[in-house]
Amino acid sequence: MNNILQQAIDHVPALLFIWFAIFATYWLLGIINFPKSERWHSLLDKWSSVDIDRLGGFSWKSLALISLTSLFLELLLIRWIASEIRIFAYFKSLVLVACFLGFGLGCYLTRKKIKISYTLLPLILFVLLIELPIDPVRRLIANLSNFIGWFSDVHIWSQAYFEGNFLWGAISSLIALSIVIPLFGLIAVTMVPFGQLVGWSLENSSKGIHAYSVNVVASIAGIWLFTILSFMSTPPWIWFGVLLVGTLVYFWQLPKIRALLAVSFVVIFLLFFAGISNRQWWGEESWKGSASAEFQLKAGTPETLWSPYQKLTFIPLNKGEEPVRYVLNTNDSWYQQIINLSDAEMKKNPELYDVPNVPFHQYNLPYRFYQNPKDVLIAGSGMGNDPAAALRNGAQHVVTVEIDPLNYEQGKKLNFERPYDSAKVEMHVDDARNYVQNSKQKFDLIVFSILDSHTTSSSYTNIRLDNYVYTVEAMEATKKLLKPDGMFVMSFSGARPWFAQRLKNVVTEGFGREPLMMQPNYTFFIVDFGNRVENAFAASPELRNFVATHSNVPLEPATTITDDWPYLYQQYRGIPMIVWVLSMGLIIVCWLTFSRLKESATGIQWHFFFLGAAFMLLEVQIISKIALLFGTTWLVNSIVITSLLLFILLSNLVVAWFPNFPKRIAYVGLFAMLAVGYLMPADALFHESVVIRGLIATALYCSPVFFAGLVFISSFKEIGFRAEAFGSNLLGALVGGLLDSLSYLIGIKALVLVAAFLYLMSWVTAKSVAADRTELVGELGGLTGQPSQST
Numbered sequence: 001m002n003n004i005l006q007q008a009i010d011h012v013p014a015l016l017f018i019w020f021a022i023f024a025t026y027w028l029l030g031i032i033n034f035p036k037s038e039r040w041h042s043l044l045d046k047w048s049s050v051d052i053d054r055l056g057g058f059s060w061k062s063l064a065l066i067s068l069t070s071l072f073l074e075l076l077l078i079r080w081i082a083s084e085i086r087i088f089a090y091f092k093s094l095v096l097v098a099c100f101l102g103f104g105l106g107c108y109l110t111r112k113k114i115k116i117s118y119t120l121l122p123l124i125l126f127v128l129l130i131e132l133p134i135d136p137v138r139r140l141i142a143n144l145s146n147f148i149g150w151f152s153d154v155h156i157w158s159q160a161y162f163e164g165n166f167l168w169g170a171i172s173s174l175i176a177l178s179i180v181i182p183l184f185g186l187i188a189v190t191m192v193p194f195g196q197l198v199g200w201s202l203e204n205s206s207k208g209i210h211a212y213s214v215n216v217v218a219s220i221a222g223i224w225l226f227t228i229l230s231f232m233s234t235p236p237w238i239w240f241g242v243l244l245v246g247t248l249v250y251f252w253q254l255p256k257i258r259a260l261l262a263v264s265f266v267v268i269f270l271l272f273f274a275g276i277s278n279r280q281w282w283g284e285e286s287w288k289g290s291a292s293a294e295f296q297l298k299a300g301t302p303e304t305l306w307s308p309y310q311k312l313t314f315i316p317l318n319k320g321e322e323p324v325r326y327v328l329n330t331n332d333s334w335y336q337q338i339i340n341l342s343d344a345e346m347k348k349n350p351e352l353y354d355v356p357n358v359p360f361h362q363y364n365l366p367y368r369f370y371q372n373p374k375d376v377l378i379a380g381s382g383m384g385n386d387p388a389a390a391l392r393n394g395a396q397h398v399v400t401v402e403i404d405p406l407n408y409e410q411g412k413k414l415n416f417e418r419p420y421d422s423a424k425v426e427m428h429v430d431d432a433r434n435y436v437q438n439s440k441q442k443f444d445l446i447v448f449s450i451l452d453s454h455t456t457s458s459s460y461t462n463i464r465l466d467n468y469v470y471t472v473e474a475m476e477a478t479k480k481l482l483k484p485d486g487m488f489v490m491s492f493s494g495a496r497p498w499f500a501q502r503l504k505n506v507v508t509e510g511f512g513r514e515p516l517m518m519q520p521n522y523t524f525f526i527v528d529f530g531n532r533v534e535n536a537f538a539a540s541p542e543l544r545n546f547v548a549t550h551s552n553v554p555l556e557p558a559t560t561i562t563d564d565w566p567y568l569y570q571q572y573r574g575i576p577m578i579v580w581v582l583s584m585g586l587i588i589v590c591w592l593t594f595s596r597l598k599e600s601a602t603g604i605q606w607h608f609f610f611l612g613a614a615f616m617l618l619e620v621q622i623i624s625k626i627a628l629l630f631g632t633t634w635l636v637n638s639i640v641i642t643s644l645l646l647f648i649l650l651s652n653l654v655v656a657w658f659p660n661f662p663k664r665i666a667y668v669g670l671f672a673m674l675a676v677g678y679l680m681p682a683d684a685l686f687h688e689s690v691v692i693r694g695l696i697a698t699a700l701y702c703s704p705v706f707f708a709g710l711v712f713i714s715s716f717k718e719i720g721f722r723a724e725a726f727g728s729n730l731l732g733a734l735v736g737g738l739l740d741s742l743s744y745l746i747g748i749k750a751l752v753l754v755a756a757f758l759y760l761m762s763w764v765t766a767k768s769v770a771a772d773r774t775e776l777v778g779e780l781g782g783l784t785g786q787p788s789q790s791t
Contacts (some may be wrong), residue, residue, distance in 0.1 A: 375442065
């Protein structure tokens, strides 16, 4: 108890600092008015208020630039904050929802004073909290996910921080929520000025459909700009540099805003470089094993790199001046290490290893059962430990699959045994499920090596990178790659007994027989279609005794996971408690913010609200299904989102050509394609040709977006391209992002039914659009000088 209390006391100064920084930011923005300071707020208004008229009024170039910059900022926030504050790495849709809230509110506040400080002050706060070289603050930020994990019924954050004590566990969770929810609000505030500027441009364009189309094209450009920077492994300060260029160009005609941007970004870059100069890493004790000599290893200078998926920190562990191991952290959480198990290393540094048991090390263990295999497939080859083990143990041809290109590049550079340089190794940078689903090769031995993801596959879905690898369908596809007498070995790091039972069920159902199980450190599952296990036991009493010693694997019931319900880290179907708590907190924040800031008397445009909610659910479902066909890679996600936006552009083109296109026909086509997509099983689309598979999947899954786009742009035109309608659509998308959590209960496929219901509600409320248009014209009194475009 005293130790637990001391842990809590140690965090108090950092916690008070974070609370004060968050409160100060809300106060500086004027969202919190206590204590009052009219002088400060008048000064802030003077320097941060945007005079739209001085920007030169509406222009197509300005609309394109602010649309591109807005989308780029959204992706920056999603990627950066999710990597630095780990709770958002598991629920990236939280950041997405916050961005939609802020952008939607901005559209509602189009005629309210635009303050660029709403973007700059929160950005400075986030950089301050993440990069400030004060160890207690950085450690508390890194541990937030551990705090909130105390009451989670999903295995996401390992163990509760205050393990075994109810009171401190509850307090730790409340502390985490008291930080996470206000940060959510500040993410939303960051997007408000951009929503105002885009909404103003759409509303003041003389050609509404053309303006919306420019917005969509510029958004596509923003997606690919950020995607290219991600694949170039650029760090966040480069992203902020691009953001600075975009905002400076847009506001160049406003000297005060230009000066404020320069000063703010100087502060941001100084904080970044302060953090880089004092780079830290966490989990310092996690690399230390049982050998006393390992405690004498000294951690070298960390190197932080950014892959397309996550933040990677590489730490050399030195014996004297020579590195003998490397530790890899992902998003400030221990992930794996490079370890040298070669005979030369055993002779050189025997004190670092339990030499007698090295043959039974997790990387060597599969080859105690299958010696000298000819063809080996390794899924999740990481930085090369598994292919190195395969080569040491006589493998003639090793196919390796690793989703993260930077992991592979660092393994090629740092692994002591240089397995990726061997002519026997065939490397594929790919999603493991995509490879086993589409490969035509046959293997003697297939090894799934601790495929454990620390991030989601996309900001639009709660599916993590490894979820589809462990479904029943994935095991069935893997079985097809085995030779008739082949062997399958899977290892997994599961701290809870229901992990072992779940994976046992999946393997049994997928391969048609129960696996041999053991748990020396990680849990192993072995399926043998020959007699190699029996022969290995007969030839090696040591192996038989090793397995017998570690065969008592704790088990607890768990729902079997499938492609429709692929939630590996959730024990049973149902919406997790953490999702309920966060969602309720976020809904309250959204409602209070909307009630506090909106000025339009028209309120929410429900027709557009339902269209936005349905579209977001539809997008989530499409991305999840496409991930099955092509893999859960960043590139695939960018292509899918681009395809969806291109279908929206096609809708705009049709309505531009046929201004009176009947919405009834669009709704009929929408519901018809939703029905086809719901009834068509995903495995029916696994065509051998990638091109044909892509064309069929695009036509089937994306065509509802085309019909939904016809409805939206027709209604948007009918209401005169009002910013309130666009804002309602984005607020609906916010709700759709929260409704994505229903898939934890009903599965991914059933989200189509929920989306169909929301589209039905949009149809029911479609008649209100003309009435809302009349009210808006009367309310505004022709303020913008726009002619009526109601149909």
